[in-house]
Amino acid sequence: MHFNASDFPKMEKFFRRNFFNTLPGPRGLHLIGTKSHRGVENLGLFSSVVHIGATPPLLGFIMRPLTVPRQTYHHMKAQGFFTLNTVDETILAAAHQSSANYPIETSEFKAVGLTPVYSEIVPAPYVQESKVKIGLELVEEHHIKANGTLFLVGKIVEVILPDEVVSDSGHVAHQELGTLSVAGLDTYYKTEEVGKMEYPRP
Template identity: 35%
Template sequence: MHLQKDEIEKLERTYKLNLINSLSGVKPANLIGTKSKDGKDNVAIFSSVVHLGSSPAQLAFIMRPQSEIPRDTYPNILETEFYTINHVSESFIEKAHYTSAKLKKGESEFDRMKLEKEFIAGFHAPFVKDSPVKIGMKHLESIPLPNGCLFVIGSVEMLVLPDEAINNLGQLDLQHSSGIGISGLNTYYGLTRLASFPYVREEEIPDFE
């Protein structure tokens, strides 16, 4: 397949949607949990969480354009400032996927998809209990993107993860925690650790053939 821009734009809508969404490869699968000021819980799957920096620790994710009737995740973040990022593991892929459904405002995906929530150390937003890696976040800033989406930036306020999944260098073993990834909108992949290489210094680059 070899497509020029004008040919891409002429593709059938669903075909083009699936193709373009899968071009970036496997992305992390995370559930973002929020709670409104009046105590209504919400959780939704996202594949756009990215690392911004380690000192201070910051992560970001992309929020779709907000319609006249926005869904609960972003309004809850704006209201309360707090949200959670929870890694999706193999044991609850299907439940996590269906949180992408457009439910009625105020209806909890935790309840509808039978995902157990938990509150940890007084943190405002709910965590997904079965998630092996739980991250408590505080909203810092949202940057508008050219396509109408929002780049939502937050600071890492809390980490809850298994000690045995961390090596002596502080690296998280995603295979140990049965982490998964998403390609496109609805295809999920297991993660297998293939190799680990040292920090690269020019004088240590091997002689590749």
């Protein structure tokens, strides 16, 4: 196949969505936990989380345009904190279901059968069943003019994960955790280590 820009508008709507969403390959998969100013615990599934830097430790993700209410965004703005929670096969069905469009007064935690849990540091809910829990403070947002999306940046303030999956070098062994990735909106992949290379030098 060979496509160019003149072909894109002619693609059937759902074909185009799936094609461009899966084109870059599998991406990280996270449940984002937030809490509204009224105390409703919210959960959403995101696949756009990226590493920004380690000093200070920052992560960012893409939020779709605010043309409709975005509970995750509004809760983050109100509270200033959110959590990232990795997904494995044991919670995949529940995580996938969390993407359904529930009413704002409904907690996705309760709707899909996952358990909110809190720390003393982060006021947003973690997913108890998740094996890697990351607490973040919202520090920046950037409007992407090309399509109206937002790029949100969080500073990591807390990390909770099993001791045995962190090596002496600092690498986190996601293959041992069973961490999943996703291509598109509905196709999930397992993590498997192929090998570890030496740091490249000329």
